[in-house]
Structures are given as structure tokens and as C-alpha cells.
Amino acid sequence: MNEEIPNLTAFDEAALDEAFARLERQARAAAAALDNDAAVEAFRLEWLGRKQGRLNEVSGRWLKAAPAEAKKLLGVRFNALKAVVEGLLDAALGAGQDGSWGGAALAAEAIDITLPGTRRLAGAEHPITRTLNEITRVFAALGYSVGVGPEVETDFYNFESMNFPPGHPARDTQDTLVVAGQERRPQRDRLLMRTHTSPVQMRTMEQQPPPVRIVIPGKVHRNDAADATHSPIFHQVEGLCVDTNITFSDLKGTLDHAMKALFGSAVKTRFFPSFFPFTEPSADVQISCIFCGGKGCRKCKQSGWIELLGCGMVDPAVFAFAAEKQPGYDPKKISGFAFGMGVERIAMMKYGVSEIGSFYAGDMRFLSQFA
Numbered sequence: 001m002n003e004e005i006p007n008l009t010a011f012d013e014a015a016l017d018e019a020f021a022r023l024e025r026q027a028r029a030a031a032a033a034l035d036n037d038a039a040v041e042a043f044r045l046e047w048l049g050r051k052q053g054r055l056n057e058v059s060g061r062w063l064k065a066a067p068a069e070a071k072k073l074l075g076v077r078f079n080a081l082k083a084v085v086e087g088l089l090d091a092a093l094g095a096g097q098d099g100s101w102g103g104a105a106l107a108a109e110a111i112d113i114t115l116p117g118t119r120r121l122a123g124a125e126h127p128i129t130r131t132l133n134e135i136t137r138v139f140a141a142l143g144y145s146v147g148v149g150p151e152v153e154t155d156f157y158n159f160e161s162m163n164f165p166p167g168h169p170a171r172d173t174q175d176t177l178v179v180a181g182q183e184r185r186p187q188r189d190r191l192l193m194r195t196h197t198s199p200v201q202m203r204t205m206e207q208q209p210p211p212v213r214i215v216i217p218g219k220v221h222r223n224d225a226a227d228a229t230h231s232p233i234f235h236q237v238e239g240l241c242v243d244t245n246i247t248f249s250d251l252k253g254t255l256d257h258a259m260k261a262l263f264g265s266a267v268k269t270r271f272f273p274s275f276f277p278f279t280e281p282s283a284d285v286q287i288s289c290i291f292c293g294g295k296g297c298r299k300c301k302q303s304g305w306i307e308l309l310g311c312g313m314v315d316p317a318v319f320a321f322a323a324e325k326q327p328g329y330d331p332k333k334i335s336g337f338a339f340g341m342g343v344e345r346i347a348m349m350k351y352g353v354s355e356i357g358s359f360y361a362g363d364m365r366f367l368s369q370f371a
């Protein structure tokens with residue numbers, strides 16, 4: 001049987017802590033000894049009984065006697081003790097139900113090892129990041145280094161130095177967002193969201209003399225309507241190789257190897273004449289359809305070929321801009337090639353994704369397939 005509730009004489013925090021800790025010890029000891037239904041009921045009555053319960057007595061004697069300024073301190077401790085006692089009772093009732101008598105206090109502290117744990121999901125690379133890294137690795141293995149440049153770019157780097165003079169109609173093929181309020185700046189200094197990663201070709205050449213072998217992954221922006229295969233924001237990997245005696249055969253061999261590394265050694269490539277202001281000659285690269293092996297299917301519009309990237313030999317006009325800062329870029333002494341590919345397009349082919357928007361929607365049901 002528990003001792004009687006004593007009268008409290010001191011109401012400072014330390015005295016209250018001690019008095020309540022003592023009661024809690026008593027309650028825990030009593031609960032630990034419970035081993036049948038009758039004992040549990042007796043415990044309930046003794047501690048929580050409305051008239052003679054010990055808690056009732058505590059509130060009657062201590063709370064009433066407490067000076068006004070101690071009532072709050074006392075109330076907080078009282079509520080905490082009551083919660084503990086109720087927890088002990090609940091646990092004892094539970095132990096009675098499942099027949100696991102062995103002390104309610106123990107039961108109160110027990111953990112249910114059958115409950116599912118908290119699962120921490122391991123993060124995974126986004127399919128775009130993964131594809132971008134994969135492309136980058138193919139060229140890194142060929143001795144290319146990796147570079148980056150700003151997404152907010154000047155008109156000079158994005159267009160002018162890439163041989164799109166002001167007012168040139170080729171600019172219309174890469175319309176974009178421009179930063180507002182720059183009308184007083186000279187056109188070449190005006191800021192815009194870069195439309196391709198090609199400006200980093202110029203930034204790289206300005207920083208280092210030839211030879212250069214670099215790949216540049218990054219995000220680009222265009223004023224394009226979104227549809228199943230276009231997004232106004234997407235990713236590219238740019239490549240630039242400059243050295244003495246670089247020829248179109250080097251370009252063909254490099255890209256043929258890269259496409260085989262990305263899509264499998266059975267893939268063939270072919271080069272079609274094209275136009276980019278910053279390469280001459282320019283070409284579009286097609287690969288044999290990876291879905292039908294070149295026989296012709298719906299995916300390749302029965303042609304057997306799929307267009308994948310743009311490339312060409314660096315235009316001497318581009319070298320002339322680079323030579324303003326690095327005289328080593330003399331088109332009489334060096335030559336080079338460049339290429340640029342869309343990461344989303346390659347990822348869509350590799351993983352059989354038909355909606356470009358799936359990459360950006362953040363739907364875990366889609367993304368977890370790549371984990």
C-alpha cells in the first residue's frame with residue numbers, strides 16, 4: 001500500500017520536482033507489480049479514483065495550499081504525472097488483453113517490433129542528370145575535359161561571337177527571353193537566357209590557347225511552345241575540339257564512336273548537310289533507328305533513321321572572335337569541330353519516354369523507375 005500523500009511545505013521548483021518524482025516512482029513501482037485484472041482495477045481506483053484517488057488528493061491538498069505564483073508550476077507537473085499514470089494504466093490493460101503480464105511499466109516502455117520502421121528513401125539521379133553524365137563520360141574517356149558557363153548570357157557570347165550578327169535572320173531560329181530594362185546598354189552587352197551551350201565555346205577559347213577538347217553540359221532556354229517533344233527549358237551537351245589538322249573525318253569518327261557508346265555498337269550514323277552560323281560546313285547527324293534497327297517503323301517515320309544532333313567544322317569567323325583574346329586561334333594554323341546535342345531527346349530515346357514533360361513533372365511513379 002502506498003504511503004499517504006504528505007502535506008507540501010515548500011512550493012519552489014526543486015521541492016515540486018522532488019515531490020512529483022517521488023509520486024511517479026511509486027506509481028511505476030505499483031504498475032510494475034500488476035499481474036491480474038483485479039490488481040489493475042485496484043491500481044486505477046487508487047490513483048485515478050474520482051473521490052479517493054491519490055491524484056485527486058494531490059490536487060485537493062497541494063493545489064489548494066499552493067501560493068498563487070506556484071499554482072502554474074504545480075499544475076504543469078500535476079498534468080504530467082497524470083499522463084504517466086494514465087499511460088501505465090493503458091499499458092496494464094493492454095497487457096491484460098494480450099496475456100503478456102510481466103509488469104505494466106515494462107509494457108509501457110516496450111517497442112512493438114512488428115510495426116513497420118521509418119524507411120529512408122535513397123535518392124537517385126534524375127534521368128536527365130543521368131543521361132547528361134553518361135554523355136559527358138563518353139567524351140571524358142576520349143580525353144575531353146568538362147566545362148560550364150552562365151545560363152544568363154550576353155548577346156555577344158550567345159549570338160554575335162557565334163557569328164549571328166545583329167539583325168541576322170538566323171537569330172529568329174533561337175528566340176528567347178531577354179532581361180528587361182537594358183535598352184541603354186550596347187546590344188552586345190544585353191543579357192538574355194542562353195539559347196544554346198555554344199557560347200561556352202567562345203568563353204573556353206578566350207580562357208585557353210589551343211589545343212582544346214571540352215564538353216559542356218547545361219541548361220538552355222528558348223521561346224518555343226511546349227509539346228510532347230519540346231520544352232522551352234531543356235538541356236544540351238556541347239562539344240568543342242580544336243587542334244592542328246582537325247578534319248571532318250575526326251568529327252565523323254568521334255561522333256560515330258559516341259553514338260555507339262550511347263546506343264550500342266550496332267548503331268550506324270550518317271551526316272546530312274545542314275546550317276549553323278558558327279560551323280562551316282555544318283551537318284545534322286542521324287543514327288539508324290534504335291527501335292527497328294533501320295528497317296522502318298512508326299518511331300522513325302518509316303525512314304530507318306533518327307536525327308539526333310547538330311555539328312560542323314568551326315567557322316573561321318568564330319576563330320576570329322577568339323583570336324581577339326587568344327592569338328593562337330589563327331584559322332590558318334588550326335582547325336576544329338563542334339557539336340551540340342539535346343539531352344532530353346537522347347534520354348527519351350534511351351528510356352522510351354514519349355512525353356518530354358514527364359521529366360519535369362516530379363511524379364515519383366515516373367521517377368522511381370530510374371532509381
Ligand code: PHE
Pocket residue numbers: 195196197198238239276279310311312338339340341
Ligand atoms: N548550338 C546548336 C543548337 O543549339 C547545336 C550545335 C552545336 C550545332 C555545335 C553545331 C555545332 O542547335
